[in-house]
Amino acid sequence: MGHEHGDEPPCNASPNRNFYEVMEARVARRGFLMGGLGALTTGFIGASLSGKPALAQGLSSLIGFSAVPVSFEDTVVVPEGYSIQVLGPMGMPISGKLPAYRPGANTGAEQEHQIGQHHDGIHFFPIDGSSEDGLIAVNHEYIEPRFLHAEKPAYKGKPFNNHGVALDADGRRDDDEVRMEIAAHGVSVYRTTRQADGLWAVVPDPRNRRITAGTPVEIGGPVRGTAHVRTRFSPDGTRARGTLNNCAHGATPWNTYLAAEENWASYFANTDAEVPREHARYGVPGDPRGARYGWHLAKSGADEHVRFDASARGASAAEDYRNEPNTCGWMVEVDPFDPDAAPIKRTHLGRFAHEGVVFAPAVEGAPVVCYSGDDSRFEYIYKFVSDGLWIPGRTDGSILDSGTLYVARFNDDGSGEWLALAPGQNGLTPANGFADLADILVNTRLAADRAGATKMDRPEWGTVDPNTGTTYFSLTNNTRRTQAQVDAVNPRAVNNFGQIVRWNYQDGDHARAHFNWDLFVIAGDARTSSVAPGDALDVDSIFACPDGLWCDRQSRLWIQTDMGDMGPDYEGPLKPFGMNMLLAADPATGEIKRFMTGPWGQECTGVVTTPDGKTMFVNFQHPGAHATAEQFAAGDYGSGFPDYTGAVPRSATVVITRNDGGVIGS
Template identity: 60%
Template sequence: MTQHQHPGHVDPVLAAGDEPMSNASANGYFGDILEARISRRAMLRGSLAAAVAGAMATQLPFGSAFAAGGASAPAPSLGFKAIPVSAADSVVVPEGYRVSAILPWGTPISGDMPAFSLDASGEAQGHQVGSHHDGVHFFPLEGSSRDGLLVMNHEYVEPRFLHAAAAGLALDRNGFPQNADGSRDDDQVLKELNAHGVSVVRIREGSDGQWQVVEDARNRRITGLTPMRLAGPVAGTEHVVTKYSPDGTMTRGTLNNCAHGVTPWNTYLAAEENWAGYFANSDAEIDRRQARYGIQTRDTGRYQWHRAESGADEFVRFDASSRGATPAEDYRNEPHAFGWMVEIDPLDPAATPVKRTHLGRFAHEGVIFAPAVEGQPVVAYSGDDARFEYIYKFVSARPYHAATADGSLLDEGTLYVARFHEDGRGEWLALAPGENGLTPENGFADLADILVNTRAAADQAGATKMDRPEWGAVDPATGQVYFTLTNNTRREAGDEDAANPRAENHFGHIIRWQEEGSHAGTRFAWDLFVLAGDGDDSQPILAGEPLGQEAIFANPDGLWIDADRRVWIQTDISESVMNTGIFEVFGNNQMLAANPETGEIRRFLTGPVGQEITGVVTTPDQRTMFVNVQHPGATTEAEAFAAGELVSHWPDGGSAIPRSATLVITREDGGIIGA
């Protein structure tokens, strides 16, 4: 049938796929807390640092609780010259460094190794690297820094760059081809589903220093169709009964995988972030299990997968309308099988991925584990990446023992949500039956009900509304926990608080805290590490002065702390505002490194046009770094796409379509990255 264009339906103030605000609770705002302590003017002139440091000094001084042997941890070096901002269609790294690209979308990794082509089938895509690279981790083989499994998320797709049939259509970054009757081509839907998910691929550095794909039985794709097991308190309950799994123990696929996590037992966790928009639901009334996650009464989904021509079951499931007599006869509960963390064993291709439901259901940006301690509980943190949502912590019921630890440790424990107080203190509120108002009288029947409705439970408990919590990281020496808060332009004057101090927060900030006693504790002390922005509206709290040109950045998103304690910060300025207006000064998205002791920040990398820099890890010897570049060329306007006038051709150059890919960064002298 003739291919037509679907223009997309995304709120223009959001990036592609970000969900609309759905928190209508009366809980306190993080910005209000800070405003109660000090004025905005004083805050931007350093008083916040003094006020918070004063509170910390008398309670939980940073650096004392977790430093080895009680000694202060050594500060890392930033041994590179900062680079300037850039708007070029290229990747720039500091003098003395080399950078190249590997594993672009469509790279063959398994099966009969189907070659990349816009004409490649949906089945072929299931054997190729997915689209829109995001969180990434390197699993060394036999401890090698030159041979290992690279595992990475593929957050979403840009259909206009995925299908040959899209050529000549006026499609923006959210649009997709469709038939004249509104249906979708089956193979296009299959290709989009298979371009989501996770790639596991063995790579090896050759004698020439170049990294290449190695054909290996462990190479595989986990996609939007891969069978998955549900585990934890929600598994087997009425919440997840579907036509596909009448006993509520299985589901198919993982979607919108943003950041990730690596367990102490060396498995990979993929986050399910903005999954709600994939579902249509024409029911007149939407219950809180969907409404609190942004699903509304509508017969449309993000990519209209439920309208595939064949009406096949694997596509129809994206219509969550009540069509049968019972939940076992339709897919009204299908959205309840999403919003979890998915555990994948990279080393075992036969292992079924598992959705760990006790980690909570929301728009998981990722998960970060505190260093595991023998005989102590496992502790993991996660942010809910939406405006006015929350930061969570899971503490396992059973202790960690390295010899026997596995994913079942994540199936029993306590999920907490954070409340930040204006005096620099904070507390973790248990999301457990009978605690913090989570009773049947208040609408929470049992633990499974609480977890399926994690956001509503956090509302009830009284958590602090945050400015889009994204990636987290734990300082390996001090135990301090860092989280990026990327932005929130919907926070109005008067809604500020200590942890979210700016109304119309265009630029975002980074918060950090120290747990009381251990990571499993229920109280903490917090401060702000940096307020992002330009030279007039920014501040590294420790330094007390606005950011210089070598350090200005906006919308912190990706975050990682290396073994030497360098804090790597990645930015995600939305395509809708990139290189325009107040964001023009920042250029393309970038990555910076920060010293956690001094607050010094230096720009390390800038990416090509229209992309997000996201995902970072090094090999064990810290001499090779992998960084992902997502959606280059996304700022191409619909009319320009129709005319073939793309704003980016990275990484292949010439007239090639842009493709997400992974950067390989090394020093010319073979030294440690960033040192």
């Protein structure tokens, strides 16, 4: 495990309690044994999670398929009675003159009209309520330059790892390569329809578009127009360029798409002798070549590339890009139905490594409530409650510009509270370094430190059960947590396997400041897992590193895993789990079954169905990422997915249907 590519370095030095400390205090008095999980009790993991007792009470399971086995093959496996199809792979043209995909050889201009690389969050927006015609919005989290440029002379036959880039003798980068890499980031929006033969196809539509790391965007909310975001590009602090490292997403109650900016900090370099706190607390590299892809090193020195050098080079912020990192780390709203609408960064949702955002069911006449995790080791979970009230047909994204941002504290007794990140509350005063609301939001992590939030094990995707209102969050792993740092909600040191936490409110009111929590599942193998007192995951359900979460309309909980770049030669604690996978869980019975496994090197991420539940869309990100530099030089790209022709592997969406036309998972 350790530090995966794309992850930011740990940068939370606060003395706040971590989830392990909470967990330890909660379970110690109930006989919980830290060295094993066999003695968990109902006070720790809810009694309703025990599959056998619940089923004995006459509850019927939501899960109607036969589990697939753990896989070590370079293929996609789904249950008997299901079929798969590949849709929208990286490089597929969707706009402009529809430039053809040329494996490892496209230009930057071509990539600006093609689906980006490394698919992540995804949502299906039905057109006129249809389950056979809609718009797909999909995030592209990051890139693998060697696969984008595999056929170019600087790369072909050369030993490049999965984040390496080519530099010339002067340490500079080719401009068109940088243009292509910028274009391979962001969001793709395209129309897809079910054809007469039952297969889905990408079809031309004026709404098809690419939003890249260079697309002009608006800054909304309390940070708009403040000194924190003034740059040479936007001296008045109202605009920025692009969206970076878009991981998970959120679908709003008013039918727009929110793309999360996650590990954006490492795209920048800063050579200043003293790095400002709004850089340091987020891990912006403090050296000239520290930026992940070195975009600021492009030969031309064009402004759109220089902006990734966040050093103070001018007389004021309006003359350089010292504030460019402050324009990143937000949730970015995209209207998939209006191709002319500029994306908007909704700053009141906070600035951090957003994994995504999940909305509580909207209630007419009540505030809008949403949650987001900060996906880094020892970071936090946040909630936003709007000032405005939800009015169907009238409410739009501006409701996210005014409200209160909170951060979670989990207590030993299974209770929890939301701590307001607002001026004058929880120590957020000018005397303590927080001048106003904009200052708090730009420095969300520091504000959460000050408020006393609970440090978590990489909080990633969240989901809210549309029927019960229960909120779930995946805590993927944390191999850096020591035994002295365990707590009630982060129960393991050297946590290779992760867990899923859930909480509820009195009267189901998500706007409340207090909640009650427990653990839905502690991931692992049969020896190290727990789903209920005395129960453990079995051969049909063992998994590790929960990441993507989504609750469908029938309350079926879908769980995706991110165990890193797993290939056939992997040796380590995650080997028994095989390739990354998708599982289905029934929260009412505790039953969990493995639904799908993917090819070598991929991460299974992003899941949604059509409104009728009969078609599922799932992404496979970075297939072949485990290939070594030596393998790449030899033309061994680690995986054949999805083409299996010897060409470079590509991230893609997989469409899953039941052969009998039924609801997925039932």
